[in-house]
Amino acid sequence: MLDQIPTIKILMILLVLVLYLSSDVEAQLRVDFYRNTCPDAESIIQEEVRKAFFRDRGIAPGLVRMHFHDCFVRGCDASILIKSTPANVAEEDGPPNAGSLRGFEVIESAKDRLEQECRGLVSCADILAYAARDSVVVTGGLGWDVPAGRRDGRISRAEETVDIPAPFDSLDQITQAFAKKTLLQDDMIALLGAHTIGRSHCTSFSDRLYNFSSTNSQDPTLDRRFAALLKRQCPRGPQGTVDPNRDLVVPMDPSSPAMTDVGYYRSVLLNRGLFTSDQTLLTIPRARAQVVQNVQNPLLWMRKFGDAMVNMGKIGVLTGNDGEIRVNCRVING
Template sequence: MFTIVLALVLVLSSQTEAQLQVNFYRNTCPKAESIIRQEVQRAFFRDTGIAPGLVRMHFHDCFVRGCDGSILIKSTPGNSAEEDGPPNAGTLRGFEAIENAKARLEQECRGVVSCADILAYAARDSIVISGGLGWDVPAGRRDGRISRAAETIDIPAPFNNLDEATRAFTKKGLSSDDMVALLGAHTIGRSHCTSFSNRLYNFSPTNSQDPTLDPLYAIQLKQQCPRGPNGNVDPNAVVSMNISPTISENSYYVDVLKNRGLFTSDQTLTTSPDTLSEVRDYARNNIKWQVDFSEAMIKMSQVEVLTGNAGEIRLNCRVINP
């Protein structure tokens, strides 16, 4: 059964836009994918949180100017870059793995492999190392030269309701079905308490706590995210996304059905018959989610890409070329 499912994903991954190709570096840098995979594995064995960090970084990259590696660019005195935008500031993880992979690739085949492609491969490898299903990554992206913190407003927010979240995905050419599948990435990793503490304290004029949140789960979260003397939650406090934060599987959807979705944008999937039906399907069938997630990741990784002579191949992923 697994072989059939994997074959299906490989077929889907080959149905890519013409400007990107599977095995893009077969002739120009044959060891590219293996080098990237090795660096992701090394980083993961030091810190399992690197896997969800790299998936999230790829996601956030694609929602701002497309999948062009612009999230990797450092801020300068004259420019506040994406990494310092509100959704990203102080929360991005995985830079070292990308930089280590890039350094090795520059020794292997200088000026060939883009940072945007490294990030796309690393996100795939992160899912695989977490126990998820892999896919062939279409590559050939070029790196962008512009990174602005202000543009991170396009990234879907944890407090979005269903309409807001759907619009954010639609703006990037991704469907509601893609959105439901991609949000399953929240099955791994952790979150800062500040991303959802509004659901625990002073939720609305009539409810101090979000009524859609499971009461026992809310008690647990309040213990992990207490308010300080100033009434605020520690901005550095974090909690696991679910009970198995290092394993890529469908428990996220089981949690949502139990009103234990961590973010508003997670729990809001139960507010529409269509999205609720998909959540139920994925909660029952892990393989179905794995396949749909892989297909959605392939689709997302092609959002507004730079190819051909556009952009550049950055020599240092953190700095645009001179």
């Protein structure tokens, strides 16, 4: 049949089909998704983030981190919000998350208000995406338009959190982890700038201070004065390393821990990146050049960060009739 149709017509048919399919995909997530169905959705979420931030500034980085950790496991489906049950250990209690996630109450407060305003319409996954954006704005960063229309997943397993990049990963390992989620190295370098806000547990980087390798107890790439400061903040316990039972934390960007700025990249250039995964940005010329560019042009980095957050927010999303809209973000619908 096709051999009877002129080649040019076949090409035109294929082009129309590709455009139709791509426009359909784009329509699944779109900016102003709730404009007609729940017009106050974004402002309600923003209000809840701002109220929580002024009570506790650590909420903002917590919400950004939660969105990131959600998207890297099963996609951006709010599966990270699902509570563990006797029959299932959920993502919340996986190794990278256990005891360190913050901001659940903000998502729940926003959801409660949205259920009163427009019942059953706004997904928990979208609330988390909006809250991450609003957290960056409230800490002095630039905002971005959030495409929405995500639906919520019904599966959450702790063992799947192995997909989340670790603080001790090399540049190749982090790049590969992002590539598995269809994100480029440029996205990765921009997104690591989120480490400009918030705190880290000492146990996440203590090996760089006390047990780096068989030949160096301390990471030789770490600035000596900074290492000395970290050792005072994260002293060794009886086992020769930081006591995991003590809740010791330090700011990831000591110069401005509550401000979204390029202080993180300045620290990396000074060999004061907190994690191995931070300092590894200087190991190849192309990544180092981007770090330098971000320091020199903060506005450009903020725009790149927003673009990278949009790209990340599209990972493995459920749309249309897939998934559900949870009534309670912490529990799947009955």
